[in-house]
Amino acid sequence: MYPKSTDCISCVNTSCLIKKHISEPGIESYIQNKDTMKCRKGQSIVIEGSPIHGMYFVHTGQVKVFSTGINGREQILRFAVNGEMLGQRGFSSRQIYPVGAVALEDTIMCHFTLDAMRSMLKSLPTMAYDFMVFYAEELNRSETKVRMFAHMTVREKVIDALLYINRKFGQTNGVLNIQLSRRDIADFAGTTEEQVIRVLSALKKEKLTESFGKKIGIPDVDLLGREIDEHHYFIQS
């Protein structure tokens, strides 16, 4: 099922910030020197605590990014799909806390060394600008999340998580395109497995979500979103 090549020229990930600048003069040498990694489902892409050796771009697949806090509880920070970046922390001078990444399904990734990234960005102003905008937007989302987290109820956090997952992975045949355990959802929403289960059963009773085995469906995204909207501003995290 893997594509024959991960060559940037033929890549279809138009949202990829490298691909977007593929026609800039001077970029050729960088993309020729990138390398490609395959990860089986469940494998670690970035080991928590070990230094990051560069930046990764998801070519095909699904990845979860997390970091472990107290009592071994992991907090999922975000998910990454086709075209998205991993290893953004590499730019930060000090990396005192651990962040890990695991493939949620078989995943192919493109890898650039940190040095390559640095010199590429410094020599391609529009690329640096686009990266800057990307980070600025991510910052918006993250700060909004901080604000929301502080005062949202568990129910709202879980709904928010479901909406995020829907935006990120989408649905086919009325079912989310990813299978996450209740534990994963809890770790992302910032609550516990049991609470997620309780909220999910409540939502199912209210016909706001559906369940087909482990698969979750959201029949009316706007309707579900209104559960948060009533009390908070809708967020794009």
Place this chain on the structure above:
Amino acid sequence: MYPKSTDCISCVNTSCLIKKHISEPGIESYIQNKDTMKCRKGQSIVIEGSPIHGMYFVHTGQVKVFSTGINGREQILRFAVNGEMLGQRGFSSRQIYPVGAVALEDTIMCHFTLDAMRSMLKSLPTMAYDFMVFYAEELNRSETKVRMFAHMTVREKVIDALLYINRKFGQTNGVLNIQLSRRDIADFAGTTEEQVIRVLSALKKEKLTESFGKKIGIPDVDLLGREIDEHHYFIQS
């Protein structure tokens, strides 16, 4: 007490991302066209909900950045002091949620239009790169905060807030260089006024903080930090 001039050449804010690139060729026209604003203590710099007309850099003063959520409760997102930026959200294409900024003391700010910022950044690669790194680091901090917020107790949140305030504003004569109401601290820490008061009295009893009227002192920052360290990774938010 105001400085005679806010000219970038003579500015002493070495952490300012504009100042840092003052010697780049081509920057002259931009810094000559910036304008300067004065804000009295308590005045709004950016009105919540109204579009942002560019970027601001704090020349002298102290600013709080907040956004209002449910039941009029404001969440303070961060504070800004000399050399720091406001209006970062301006780069984001959609601005669907409100963010406001208020001067905590008499404040002088430099202002660049969004167009000026855009063309400046696109023409000065190293500047765009520095901005990108800045945003990437802010993102780190914010994401760490998301993680922490999810599982910290109120006590830990308040301590974390105090440590942040100390890092940002510093102390003189054993007292924090800023006077915030309990409400402000609560709005920043993501809890309520009453809880902040309770934690502060407990900390005072434990000799981890001091109070001189409204002024708060932290006699031993590391000692206070250890209260969080024991359970979580120390963060640089």
Place this chain on the structure above:
DNA sequence: CGGTGTCTTGATTCTCATCAATTACTGTGG
């Protein structure tokens, strides 16, 4: 001195995390 706003403390209520026990699901080897 009122009066307004901040700060403080106590009592109550409610939400949520934790613990414990049960049930459903998945895959494996006989």
Place this chain on the structure above:
DNA sequence: CCACAGTAATTGATGAGAATCAAGACACCG
């Protein structure tokens, strides 16, 4: 094909922590 672990999901009961409510102390300002 079925018995069997082993894991994930579910439900209920309980306790701890935090928000809310209410009342009073304190400071500041005319």
